[in-house]
Amino acid sequence: MAAVVAVLKMPPWSFLTREDLASCGEVNRDMTGEVPGDGTACLAAAETSGTGAELKVTDYTVEGDPIFTYYRVVPERSGMEVFIDSRDGYGKKGWTHLSCPQAHAVPDVGTCEEA
Template sequence: MEPTPQRAPWWVLLAVVLGVAAVLVAIYAPPLSFLTRQDLTSCGDVTRDVDGQVPREAVACLQEAQAAGAGAELTVTDYTVEGDPITTYYRAVPDRSGLEVYVDSRDGYGKQGWTHLHCPQARTVPDVGTCQDV
């Protein structure tokens, strides 16, 4: 008579599922600083054109808000060769120099997850100068 295969207890399966879920949330969930960021005027949600350029109107909107000391946010989505999205949120925050930048990368062959940067010399998109992690 052959032995009956043993199954893992239900709680082992539950622990594995919860562990995988926790890793996925850690990679893909926005940071608290993004979720609680200040609401700013939207300059749109755009995709770069075939030449890699952001539409001029969107960049002008962000630059005008920055020059006026007002706030604005421009969302730019790029796609990798494989079609994975990388979304960048450029933010002109009142009373703060340069731009605040959040990057949400879903690049299957590169860095995945969120990055939060402050780019104090930034004057335009995409030329943001030197940035520091926040």
């Protein structure tokens, strides 16, 4: 019987060495595409207070493959930092690191660029 091994890309160094921030928890995006209010309120409070925080949001493709998105409000930086770990078997697989300087809400982060 042959074993199937999924090869996942390692997280980028910028993710592995990211600043520790308070956790806003881990949530699943609902069927409407909305992120539950507790997580977004936590990030907004962290931005207002200047303390910083991270929220992990899990989405699933139509086929059921997970996509993990880490939204981060970092002290003394404008907007958000976003890491995406896609395990999409039919699309882009791997890690993406974005800087979203105008972001003030999840999931509408505005214009982002590769970090």
